[in-house]
Amino acid sequence: MSNVLVTHADEPIGRRIVKLLFHDPRVGRIFAVGDGSPPRAFDRFLSGSDPRLRYARVDLAKHRPVADLFHSTALRESEIDTVVHVPRHGAPAAQSAPIVAGLAERTAETRLVLQHCLETATVRSLVAIGSAFVYRLPPGNANRLGEESELDLDPDVAPEIRSWIDCDMILHGEVHNDRLRVVLLRVPTVVAAGGYVYLSPALGGRPGLRLRALGYDPICALVSDKDVARAVQAASHARSSGIYNIAGSEAVPLSVLARWTGRSSLPAPGPVVRWVAAGARLLGAETARVASHTLCYGFTLDTSRAERELGFRPSDRIGLARAGDGALRVETAAI
Amino acid sequence: MSKEIAFSPDEASLGELLASGSGEPALGRDPFAEVVEIDPFLERLDSVRTRGRVLGAAAAPSPGPARQAPAREPGAARPEAPRSWTTVPLPRRRRARTPALGEIELGEPRGWLDRLVGEEDRRRLAALAHLVEGEMPFDRYGFSPETTRQAFPFFHALYRAWFRVRSHGHEHLPQEGAAVLVANHGGLLPFDGAMGVIDVLLHTNPPRLLRSMVDRWAGSLPWINVFFARVGQVVGTRENFTDLLDDGQLVLVFPEGIEGIRKPVTQRYRLQSFHVGFVEQALRARVPIIPMAFIGSDDQAPILYDAKRLARRLGLPVLPITPTFPWLGPLGLLPYPVSYKIAYGEPLAYHERFGPEGAGDARLVRYLANQVRRAVQLLVDRNRS
Numbered sequence: 001m002s003n004v005l006v007t008h009a010d011e012p013i014g015r016r017i018v019k020l021l022f023h024d025p026r027v028g029r030i031f032a033v034g035d036g037s038p039p040r041a042f043d044r045f046l047s048g049s050d051p052r053l054r055y056a057r058v059d060l061a062k063h064r065p066v067a068d069l070f071h072s073t074a075l076r077e078s079e080i081d082t083v084v085h086v087p088r089h090g091a092p093a094a095q096s097a098p099i100v101a102g103l104a105e106r107t108a109e110t111r112l113v114l115q116h117c118l119e120t121a122t123v124r125s126l127v128a129i130g131s132a133f134v135y136r137l138p139p140g141n142a143n144r145l146g147e148e149s150e151l152d153l154d155p156d157v158a159p160e161i162r163s164w165i166d167c168d169m170i171l172h173g174e175v176h177n178d179r180l181r182v183v184l185l186r187v188p189t190v191v192a193a194g195g196y197v198y199l200s201p202a203l204g205g206r207p208g209l210r211l212r213a214l215g216y217d218p219i220c221a222l223v224s225d226k227d228v229a230r231a232v233q234a235a236s237h238a239r240s241s242g243i244y245n246i247a248g249s250e251a252v253p254l255s256v257l258a259r260w261t262g263r264s265s266l267p268a269p270g271p272v273v274r275w276v277a278a279g280a281r282l283l284g285a286e287t288a289r290v291a292s293h294t295l296c297y298g299f300t301l302d303t304s305r306a307e308r309e310l311g312f313r314p315s316d317r318i319g320l321a322r323a324g325d326g327a328l329r330v331e332t333a334a335i
Numbered sequence: 336m337s338k339e340i341a342f343s344p345d346e347a348s349l350g351e352l353l354a355s356g357s358g359e360p361a362l363g364r365d366p367f368a369e370v371v372e373i374d375p376f377l378e379r380l381d382s383v384r385t386r387g388r389v390l391g392a393a394a395a396p397s398p399g400p401a402r403q404a405p406a407r408e409p410g411a412a413r414p415e416a417p418r419s420w421t422t423v424p425l426p427r428r429r430r431a432r433t434p435a436l437g438e439i440e441l442g443e444p445r446g447w448l449d450r451l452v453g454e455e456d457r458r459r460l461a462a463l464a465h466l467v468e469g470e471m472p473f474d475r476y477g478f479s480p481e482t483t484r485q486a487f488p489f490f491h492a493l494y495r496a497w498f499r500v501r502s503h504g505h506e507h508l509p510q511e512g513a514a515v516l517v518a519n520h521g522g523l524l525p526f527d528g529a530m531g532v533i534d535v536l537l538h539t540n541p542p543r544l545l546r547s548m549v550d551r552w553a554g555s556l557p558w559i560n561v562f563f564a565r566v567g568q569v570v571g572t573r574e575n576f577t578d579l580l581d582d583g584q585l586v587l588v589f590p591e592g593i594e595g596i597r598k599p600v601t602q603r604y605r606l607q608s609f610h611v612g613f614v615e616q617a618l619r620a621r622v623p624i625i626p627m628a629f630i631g632s633d634d635q636a637p638i639l640y641d642a643k644r645l646a647r648r649l650g651l652p653v654l655p656i657t658p659t660f661p662w663l664g665p666l667g668l669l670p671y672p673v674s675y676k677i678a679y680g681e682p683l684a685y686h687e688r689f690g691p692e693g694a695g696d697a698r699l700v701r702y703l704a705n706q707v708r709r710a711v712q713l714l715v716d717r718n719r720s
Contacts, residue, residue, distance in 0.1 A: 143570060144575045
């Protein structure tokens with residue numbers, strides 16, 4: 001029976017993970033932390049005199065609150081042995097969050113969580129969600145990428161992707177640690193029922209018009225939020241450590257995905273997209289709307305390692321369904 | 336209660352201090368000890384629920400089973416899980432397969448494009464739709480059966496009328512399972528690859544889609560890269576190659592690469608040196624190598640001179656001077672209406688003799704690549720004469 005700490009549990013993927021772990025008989029207590037107030041979905045789990053789930057608000061980008069978290073009575077008494085680190089992905093405002101101690105907020109959070117996992121004697125496993133957009137993409141509409149594929153270490157890479165690469169490398173450095181089992185799950189664009197899309201540098205944030213490079217329509221690997229939660233569950237119970245690609249069976253071009261998720265994309269010549277992106281960055285606007293000039297080339301992921309070592313296979317199908325308002329939206333359903 | 340920490344060089348006292356604080360946070364505040372904010376909406380909802388339950392209890396004596404889990408005493412063992420967590424063997428990955436022509440149920444023609452195509456060809460195109468998994472209109476490489484259906488009449492017209500393709504040796508193409516087709520390359524624009532795809536589609540049952548490995552440079556071209564992907568062509572990276580073979584597909588490679596299409600007219604039908612990666616892939620995946628010859632491709636745009644230095648400065652792989660280019664502008668790049676001949680040789684089953692471990696032997700791989708080159712050259716020479 002393992003006790004689990006889940007970070008950013010108030011955001012959509014974190015919520016999904018907490019729900020799945022709550023119904024897992026192999027999991028004892030769950031400690032969920034997030035930025036905001038506890039999600040309404042947790043009401044049932046938090047009720048009772050001795051709930052299995054406990055929730056706290058913690059700013060994971062700052063050293064003191066994270067230290068307080070890992071030294072808290074509840075965590076020490078429960079002997080947390082697994083930490084699930086979910087990066088920030090829900091709120092669009094967070095994408096332009098201030099830099100903390102010279103690092104992007106996402107990087108600072110990952111570094112602090114890893115550091116405290118290493119320092120806390122009871123913690124044996126760290127399962128972290130990373131992004132598959134860290135790979136260097138060879139020219140081409142679609143590329144099959146494995147875990148050994150090259151990372152994009154180009155200094156001109158977009159800041160959004162840069163922070164993912166930094167997190168990836170921070171965790172990669174501890175993959176062979178003897179005491180702490182580190183599992184990094186690289187996930188592509190995550191879609192959820194109702195047309196929601198997460199962790200996509202091109203489509204993240206609020207719905208609306210996006211610019212994309214004219215003449216390119218890269219293929220986007222997809223995975224459902226439920227499958228991400230299942231992968232985290234499998235990784236937290238597995239014995240192996242390492243880096244795993246996690247993806248569903250489906251892949252669609254960027255233009256189609258944008259249409260399905262209510263984010264229409266406008267093709268514009270590459271230089272125009274670059275100028276608009278630079279202008280948006282100067283003005284502090286949401287860069288996700290114009291950052292897609294870096295995403296001319298698409299990819300899909302080879303998930304055979306996760307299948308072999310974690311026993312993970314996508315269980316959800318992603319497709320189109322007609323919503324209540326009559327509009328066609330992306331939907332996920334069990335295979 | 337706040338604890339005052341006095342800095343002391345005595346390590347023992349610090350240890351006692353840390354050990355004694357088992358009931359309190361060692362440092363700072365305890366985030367789990369704080370009262371979590373409750374959304375006022377939920378408070379209202381709770382009050383409504385409570386009132387409703389009381390009223391409902393008064394009206395109906397039996398409210399039915401509650402959905403909430405039964406309360407447990409603190410410290411009591413958790414009830415056993417209703418589900419057992421046994422390891423379930425994972426099903427094998429589905430391989431890309433198409434049904435035979437007789438199994439296809441053909442609908443009414445859709446639009447004027449369908450009317451240009453015969454019924455049998457429509458069946459072949461319909462079979463390709465089975466390469467796409469589930470309800471998705473694309474496979475993981477961006478292949479779209481719909482785009483292929485729309486592009487087919489144009490390329491079919493090129494196949495029949497412009498290049499007047501004749502072919503033989505189709506019996507060497509496997510009905511199912513992966514194979515690597517290795518061919519000579521020529522003609523500036525890759526119409527040889529396109530004719531190969533059409534020929535394989537028209538002469539196999541079940542119909543098979545030939546996946547050509549295209550050069551990375553083509554993958555970077557706007558629109559071109561999208562079109563290639565939609566009609567099933569894939570950028571030639573090692574991972575893509577491996578994945579297609581694992582998926583049981585027919586893969587066409589031109590191991591000469593760019594050198595093949597930019598060779599001058601004096602070198603036509605003389606194979607340039609081969610890249611060897613395809614042999615490694617074939618050995619690893621345990622699939623046969625099928626030599627393939629295109630006759631006509633080297634005549635469709637004879638290169639008189641290749642301005643390599645200027646091409647390098649412009650970032651182009653080739654900048655040719657042909658009898659029509661650059662004199663006629665972009666129109667000069669169009670292929671001449673030469674007659675094509677496509678020949679398939681006997682499969683070379685190196686994988687049976689050397690196995691996957693042979694892929695790690697660089698000398699063996701180079702030797703086998705030369706053997707394949709010789710086989711393709713023989714096929715070309717035989718069919719030219």
